[in-house]
Amino acid sequence: MFAITNPSLSAINSAAKSLIHGALVGIPTETVYGLAADAENEAAVARIYSVKGRPQDHPVIVHIGSMYQLNKWAINIPDYALKLAREYWPGPMTLILERSELAKDFITGGQETVGLRVPAHVITLALLEEFHKLGGNGIAAPSANRFGAVSPTNAEAVLSEVGEFLDASQDLIIDGGQSLVGVESTIIDCTEEFPIILRPGAISIEMIFGTTGLISKPNKDSKIRVSGSLEQHYSPKAKISLGGPVARGSGFIALIEIDTPVGSVRLASPQTLEEFARILYSALREADVRGIQEIVVMPPDGDGIAIAIRDRLARAAR
Ligand code: TXA
Numbered sequence: 001m002f003a004i005t006n007p008s009l010s011a012i013n014s015a016a017k018s019l020i021h022g023a024l025v026g027i028p029t030e031t032v033y034g035l036a037a038d039a040e041n042e043a044a045v046a047r048i049y050s051v052k053g054r055p056q057d058h059p060v061i062v063h064i065g066s067m068y069q070l071n072k073w074a075i076n077i078p079d080y081a082l083k084l085a086r087e088y089w090p091g092p093m094t095l096i097l098e099r100s101e102l103a104k105d106f107i108t109g110g111q112e113t114v115g116l117r118v119p120a121h122v123i124t125l126a127l128l129e130e131f132h133k134l135g136g137n138g139i140a141a142p143s144a145n146r147f148g149a150v151s152p153t154n155a156e157a158v159l160s161e162v163g164e165f166l167d168a169s170q171d172l173i174i175d176g177g178q179s180l181v182g183v184e185s186t187i188i189d190c191t192e193e194f195p196i197i198l199r200p201g202a203i204s205i206e207m208i209f210g211t212t213g214l215i216s217k218p219n220k221d222s223k224i225r226v227s228g229s230l231e232q233h234y235s236p237k238a239k240i241s242l243g244g245p246v247a248r249g250s251g252f253i254a255l256i257e258i259d260t261p262v263g264s265v266r267l268a269s270p271q272t273l274e275e276f277a278r279i280l281y282s283a284l285r286e287a288d289v290r291g292i293q294e295i296v297v298m299p300p301d302g303d304g305i306a307i308a309i310r311d312r313l314a315r316a317a318r
């Protein structure tokens with residue numbers, strides 16, 4: 001395996017060439033790290049699924065370099081989706097749109113929609129630019145974890161999740177430092193009259209309403225499948241309990257103002273909700289590395305990203 005740190009433009013260009021030739025590349029984004037392949041290369045995308053151990057009918061997000069490439073992948077884009085793209089891209093938001101012919105069944109899981117995102121990370125934006133120059137149209141990338149496990153938020157975590165399943169002769173991982181947001185993008189269904197949040201993230205319901213003047217409650221009967229919305233997901237090896245009680249030797253994660261219960265192992269003390277999101281997944285990983293069997297997390301109150309944190313914690317705890 002080949003991990004690149006502080007990549008030069010020529011290293012980024014050669015990573016783009018690797019993608020064009022069908023390799024997998026672990027990529028940094030502001031949310032979590034992705035496991036990327038050329039979104040038009042069916043064999044390469046199939047390798048993502050086998051490396052992740054992910055069921056075939058789950059769609060993957062296509063990452064593009066700017067909103068001006070939306071038209072390649074999507075049709076009938078509503079005005080409110082363009083407003084969202086203009087306001088929040090590059091950024092932690094994925095738009096679900098009606099697919100164009102470019103978005104094949106192996107990307108969409110056979111659905112008539114495609115998920116698209118412009119990530120906010122300098123290295124990955126440069127990679128996308130080089131990839132587009134070489135004739136590529138988009139990079140498919142789910143989070144770079146094994147199916148159901150915790151998403152990686154740094155290159156080391158990518159290596160420990162999927163390193164052993166990658167092909168050292170062609171695949172690589174780009175080290176872009178710690179992901180700054182730390183939880184996956186907000187997924188917004190833009191195929192209806194109103195935007196519908198399918199997965200909460202850093203782009204909040206207030207932000208979406210503020211930009212578009214529109215919002216709809218999530219529809220539980222929606223036929224759209226979102227794998228992150230499976231009841232159990234984002235789980236470390238340790239058992240997660242929310243709110244206590246706290247047994248001796250348990251790991252403990254809570255905002256800084258909450259005292260550490262006697263006998264527990266403090267794994268993180270974030271000062272803000274943003275920091276809570278940023279460090280959560282690495283704190284869960286650290287517990288596994290230390291062989292801790294149970295982690296008690298005190299879910300933070302509030303709106304905005306606190307909703308995304310509680311969503312991931314509830315699934316991790318199932
Ligand atoms: O922040 C993120 O979104 C990260 C980074 C790498 O961009 N990616 C990510 O990918 O979280 P993944 O595959 O782990 O989660 C993407 C979610 C999945 O639950 C998938 O089902 C959903 O997006 N999705 C993708 N395309 C979709 C579509 N056409 N319709 C409905 N859901 C879709």
Ligand code: MG
Pocket residue numbers: 142143151228
């Ligand atoms: Mg994922």
